[in-house]
Amino acid sequence: MFRFGSRLLYSAAGSGGFAGAKGIVGTVGLGRLNHVAIAVPNMEEAATMYRDVMGCKVSEAVEQKEHGVSTVFVALENTKIELLHPLGENSPIANFLKKNPAGGIHHVCIEVDDIHSAVKVLQEKQIRIIDPNPKIGAHGKPVVFLHPKSCNGVLVELEEK
Amino acid sequence: MFRFGSRLLYSAAGSGGFAGAKGIVGTVGLGRLNHVAIAVPNMEEAATMYRDVMGCKVSEAVEQKEHGVSTVFVALENTKIELLHPLGENSPIANFLKKNPAGGIHHVCIEVDDIHSAVKVLQEKQIRIIDPNPKIGAHGKPVVFLHPKSCNGVLVELEEK
Numbered sequence: 577m578f579r580f581g582s583r584l585l586y587s588a589a590g591s592g593g594f595a596g597a598k599g600i601v602g603t604v605g606l607g608r609l610n611h612v613a614i615a616v617p618n619m620e621e622a623a624t625m626y627r628d629v630m631g632c633k634v635s636e637a638v639e640q641k642e643h644g645v646s647t648v649f650v651a652l653e654n655t656k657i658e659l660l661h662p663l664g665e666n667s668p669i670a671n672f673l674k675k676n677p678a679g680g681i682h683h684v685c686i687e688v689d690d691i692h693s694a695v696k697v698l699q700e701k702q703i704r705i706i707d708p709n710p711k712i713g714a715h716g717k718p719v720v721f722l723h724p725k726s727c728n729g730v731l732v733e734l735e736e737k
Numbered sequence: 738m739f740r741f742g743s744r745l746l747y748s749a750a751g752s753g754g755f756a757g758a759k760g761i762v763g764t765v766g767l768g769r770l771n772h773v774a775i776a777v778p779n780m781e782e783a784a785t786m787y788r789d790v791m792g793c794k795v796s797e798a799v800e801q802k803e804h805g806v807s808t809v810f811v812a813l814e815n816t817k818i819e820l821l822h823p824l825g826e827n828s829p830i831a832n833f834l835k836k837n838p839a840g841g842i843h844h845v846c847i848e849v850d851d852i853h854s855a856v857k858v859l860q861e862k863q864i865r866i867i868d869p870n871p872k873i874g875a876h877g878k879p880v881v882f883l884h885p886k887s888c889n890g891v892l893v894e895l896e897e898k
Contacts, residue, residue: 603792608814612773612845616889625888629862631764652847653769654815659889679889681842684773686813701790727786728777728820728840 604694607687610735611649611656615672615682619648619661622679626650626657640714645669647714658685683721683731691718691736698722710736765855768848771896772810772817776833776843780809780822783840787811787818801875806830808875819846844882844892852879852897859883871897 616622619637627634627650635649644667650657660682662670672682688694691710698705704723713719713735722732777783780798788795796810805828811818821843823831833843849855852871859866865884874880874896883893 604790605792606787606813609770609773609816612770614889614891622889625864626767629765629858629864631766652767655770676890678886679891680885681845681891684842697790703786703790724841725839728775728783729837730775730840730842 602697604697604734605688607689607737609655610685610687610737611658612684613658613660613682613733614679615660615669615676616679617661617673617677619646619659622659623648623650626659632657639663643668643714645714683733685719685733685735687737688734689737691720691734694734695720703727763858765858765895766849768850768898770816771846771848771898772819773845774819774821774843774894775840776821776830776837777840778822778834778838780807780820783820784809784811787820793818800824804829804875806875844894846880846894846896848898849895850898852881852895855895856881864888 614622623634623637626632630650633651635651637646637648639646641663644662644664645660646663647661648659650659660669662673669682673679695705695708695710699708704726706721706723708720710718710720713733715735717736719733719735722734724731775783784795784798787793791811794812796812798807798809800807802824805823805825806821807824808822809820811820821830823834830843834840856866856869856871860869865887867882867884869881871879871881874894876896878897880894880896883895885892
């Protein structure tokens, strides 16, 4: 058994179990990983690779003008990969691809039961939220983004399920 | 409907459905997303955040000396986050954290039925594999890593389920 300082890492529920992540009072209560979003420099090549090489079901591309992206979803058995490509001049993905020309993981999206309750907990615990007022995300549901500085360098989207 | 060139993006199976990613002949056949691996500069802080703020079940830390990492697993409803921290002087994670001091997503791990069959398909389709001879990974199962240059900048681990 490996210790961090004097403290053992057990689950918050204290049961020692490892399933069922939600329902712990006073926490955000992360649910399902909705998707892993990958910014890609060439959407057709990326979609073709996941379909013809990897054997995944791949959705049609959808233009999300209000978010400055076009998206293609790749189905895995338990979750999805979301391929993102810039759409329009002010796309947030264009900047990401300038810094990462080959592409890369842009964010992960995890579901929560109640976005307002999640925001309240995050603010109490001083986790930085990019904009604490939930917006309607690319799937028509309210979302917030947690700042990578509060999440080990990872941009985390929380989406109300 | 949005077109890529003259070609519509439908599933490889052609059914138009979106569930069940596997079983398409002659492809890798991606299955479940086993985990998203996040390299973290401070394991205790990261584990505490996912446990006490996010409300997730968090495993004990395990030292994997042969892989140069210590790992903590965070349970989500449908998959896991694997927190990685360097262990030993030759840890591959140490270099990653030098380039990304705040941490970041290091790789994603996706399950396949048969790793040797997957390698064969990938080689036929000229997808770069870092070492095409499967090694026993951190979970005791054979794995290979796909080169980010073949996967939109993403390091992809394939693990035999």
